[in-house]
Amino acid sequence: QVQLVESGGGLVQAGGSLRLSCAASGRTFSSYAVGWFRQAAGKEREFVKAINWSGGSTYYADFVKGRFTISRDNAKNMVYLQMNSLKPEDTAVYYCAVRPFTIATMDDQYDYWGQGTQVTVSS
Helix, strand or coil, X not given: CCCEEEECCEEEECCCXXXXXXXXXXXXXXXXXXXXXXECCCCCCEEEEEECCCCCCEEEXXXXXXXXXXXXXXXXXXXXXXXXXXXXXXXXXXXXXXXXXXXXXXXXXCCEECCCEEEEEEC
16 A cells, blocks of 8 residues: 655745655555646546656646656655646646556546645736
């Protein structure tokens, strides 16, 4: 079993940056792909960006192209989502989740989830 804890959310002005962190427990973390999802109030949860087990492959939703970067440090059991050029429409609760090895974009393909961290972007 893997436990995930997100951190780094907060309130930021449009155009600003935040770095979200996802801390994982468990010795097999390096065998998991990690995905970031978000859920805005009144909307369904949506895929944001993901990284495979080795960090050698990433995939993203079109709306974050050129703005969000994902990285991982398997030695520290950490994954990061660097978010730049934030927009008010990026306001949501952001979740990290894991699944074995390869990237997926559907939330039902992920096995373990964190509790989420709130990101609020003011205009």
